[in-house]
Amino acid sequence: MLDDRSTTGHGRFITLEGGEGVGKSTNLSVVCEFLESRGVEVLRTREPGGTLRGEAIRQLLLDPVEQEPLSDDAELLLIFAARAQHLEQLIRPALARGAWVVCDRFTDATFAYQGGGRGIDSARIATLEALVQRGLQPDLTLLLDMPVSAAQRRVNDRGNERDRFEQERVDFFTAVREAYLRRAEADPERFAIIDAAQPLANVQQHIQTVLQSWWASC
């Protein structure tokens, strides 16, 4: 089904958010396939990362480097440095040519991880957000939510080596989850909360239902 939204030159920006292991990467494909089947150009990307330099910053952020801890401020600034590059090189040009950008995490993750998890004042995060984004916000955010313990079991079952964030304790991830839920509650127009603890087929069905009603209202 083709649609004139594919040629209007007004791209839309969709983000997937949630704690580790909730299924963001798995479900990104559902969103992209939904949009592609409607004839729009889709840019699939992620944060931190998305660009060559952004991916290099991602490595700095994820590498545990036992000999030297990363300060909370350095972490925050690296995340926004990667984001500035991402916006400049990929996201803004894509939106300007009418593509739909589907991004695995964006600034809600900063408010959740650096704000909720690390305890950085959200006003400081908001200052950097304003500087780097200049008003640009996602049009739709799918927040995949589930209890931390169950999400951690999924990560454990996957069996990969743990990165610097994945080495954090349960209370860190609980604070991250609570911060995400507060943001969703404060902006119900933009957020849709998906129960990510459900079997994958149910999660994907819920995402498609949200996308269908959102698409109809665009």
Ligand code: Z5A
């Ligand atoms: N970070 C930050 O601190 N501040 C910021 O501003 C940003 C990021 C942007 C890297 O991100 C880290 O960056 C992140 C926060 C920080 N660290 N943490 N934690 P990331 O997005 O790459 O990291 P991640 O959340 O750890 O990704 P992940 O572990 O790959 O999680 P996921 O993408 O949500 O899950 P998944 O890989 O799709 O699924 C996990 C497993 O569960 C997998 O085996 C699936 O097959 C399985 N799965 C998925 N859904 C289901 C259902 N419904 N049932 C059963 N099994 C399922």
